[in-house]
Amino acid sequence: MDKVDNQSNCLSYVQYDIVLVMEAKIKFITGGSITSPRGLHAGATYAGIKKEADNALDLGILFSEAPCKAAALFTTNRIKAAPIVLCQQRLQSGRAAAIVVNSGCANACNGEQGLSDAIEMAELAAWNIGLSPEDVLVASTGMIGQPLPMNMIRAGIGQIVLSREGGNELARAMMTTDTIPKKAAVDVRIGDSEFTIGGIAKGSGMIHPNLATLLCFLTTDATIDIDFLRLALRKAADDSFNMVSIDGDTSPNDMVLIMANGLAGNRVIEQDSDQASAFQEALDQVCIYLAKCIASDGEGASKLMEVTVKGAPSVAGARLAARAVASSPLVKAAVHGGDPNWGRIMVAVGRSGVEVMESKIDLYIGNISLVKAGHQLPFDREKVVAVFRSSEVSITLQLNLGTATATAWGCDLSEEYVTINSQYTT
């Protein structure tokens, strides 16, 4: 395992310090990942599923010492990969103890063979760890319509060595066209309680609400009520993964999973409590951080776009508008080229479905006020180009029609996105 890589953050320019929420202290853990909470172990190997590359990993396992309460959100695509079908069945129980994941093959569009392969993959992992197969979940990502190479998976699973530091390896094992592993962890202290939330994600392409993630696994050692855990996950995903767009396509493999093993020994976190508020805020922060990592590492992306819409008549409208701008190919191409073509931002909002009045809209690129009450202000073109050329481009729209706000994330659209995606199977 590369120590430097393990310590680095995927958003190097974001400095997270201690966040104070009510009485709680939420602190990002340097180099933290999915194995930061107590009792979590992970590991990965190169089984040969992905095309070989330096340091390639393509098969990994996450395992909790104690059985977990587990909740998940799944792709809304009507074509669902076999692991999704299996996880939807298994998570009805609200419990899980491990997940086995591979990259290089999505195990989607494989019919009944796909489902039996996913079941066998869970069995192999269960046997390796010493668990009941029903407590093992499965996730896959990669090429659609190719059968899972079960011989490689059978041979590979036995090679996986689990450790308390294995979170980074697991993050790397689920990368496809991602260029960096995405991981985060926060430490939460509230009153006498102290617990940790960790997570890893993979994104890069076929990214759009709902869900934008492809794969995100979250863990916590908090003791928590399963109903609140489900609600908290939905809320956190709505403000993070469901506000990221890279290319408007959604995958049959999308899944956001959270597992809570209770090893922190805190009082059970239940809805409408200070503990619950702290947990929600911490989970939101982890998910937003991972979502921004996904956006900034979009296929071919050279920068992160953050689009905030204020003054919308409703939250739903604010979300629509922010996502429309963040996912507009014309806005994304203009940002890529450093071209201050602000009219494209206006018309992306205009087609988003939100109510707008052109004569009320204010528009900011970074801190530069470009449009006031629908009219272009005189602006220094070079200063706007400089904002577009930075690694994080913020666009803010004030609709002046209400009080609702939303933020969405995306990335620029580059020639490289096309190059990557025109030769994916070859």
Add this chain to the structure above:
Amino acid sequence: MDKVDNQSNCLSYVQYDIVLVMEAKIKFITGGSITSPRGLHAGATYAGIKKEADNALDLGILFSEAPCKAAALFTTNRIKAAPIVLCQQRLQSGRAAAIVVNSGCANACNGEQGLSDAIEMAELAAWNIGLSPEDVLVASTGMIGQPLPMNMIRAGIGQIVLSREGGNELARAMMTTDTIPKKAAVDVRIGDSEFTIGGIAKGSGMIHPNLATLLCFLTTDATIDIDFLRLALRKAADDSFNMVSIDGDTSPNDMVLIMANGLAGNRVIEQDSDQASAFQEALDQVCIYLAKCIASDGEGASKLMEVTVKGAPSVAGARLAARAVASSPLVKAAVHGGDPNWGRIMVAVGRSGVEVMESKIDLYIGNISLVKAGHQLPFDREKVVAVFRSSEVSITLQLNLGTATATAWGCDLSEEYVTINSQYTT
């Protein structure tokens, strides 16, 4: 005027012969355009609005000797360009006699100044032709958020020479990033009646249903009932321009206009008649032809994609599915690269909103059967690559859930699309 250009069709590989519909004969006119129907005159000039290029035209007029019944469809974007606002007002009367159009500047996001400039542009054209300003419509396309250079328009309008052969010039005058003018005309004979329908369009970028066109002007010398004309235009646009996607963005300037001057002297075409059926079929053919021209000349496009969905539970579902595949950036990039990544087609249908059962879907690339009942068949990769490498790529999905069918058109996504759109204003 370039005679060769005037004779060429934008879809050189499509051979249109006589189409028989009931008793009617519908014949595409070689080199036909918007001035093919009786009494139509057009002309254009280079006023200096667009950046100078060889043979550039950027300001033109279409004029009918006889006043016309006129109907139009407008952008659904809530940000509407000034000419759209003006045309919506003027077309409430259902009549018009001319339209003045410019490229290089969209006259959108210009507030009240934009509207007064559009009004003046119509006045200038009316004065030049000798019409009442209320009978003159206005259209603009190009950069958003820049004021119309009225000095250039004032100087340019007087230079326009109208002629019965000016349709091609007008088609060129409204091009922005289009590489070829888009135009067509058909001659229709039914019983004792003979009339002509002509049209020109510009597309290229910011293309998506509704409307996908940016600008399309249609003319006919048929005598026709205004209510039927409105219905016929809506129906034709639904099956053509509303089934084209290039990049998912819609413009504030979209407009499809039809003007009917009655100079053919036929019996009035009214709904539910043989004449009406022939007119509808002929209008559909012109609009579909222009829509395909727009798709195949999309920004950076190297090929036309035609996506047909059969066996859908509803027409609405078939349309959703066909458009989702035709507009999927991942499918478009795969087609561009000649990469037979068929799983992306399946998942684009899966996210489209149409009801699907994976185990019932058949998929064809060209004539090659790739997927049967959700299972990949053995296929010759090189043959599929050959289809993707041709200038027209057809993709057919049979959902096997009903009887509804729809066809959508799009183009491949190339590195050049990004290059064009990352430097548009510079």
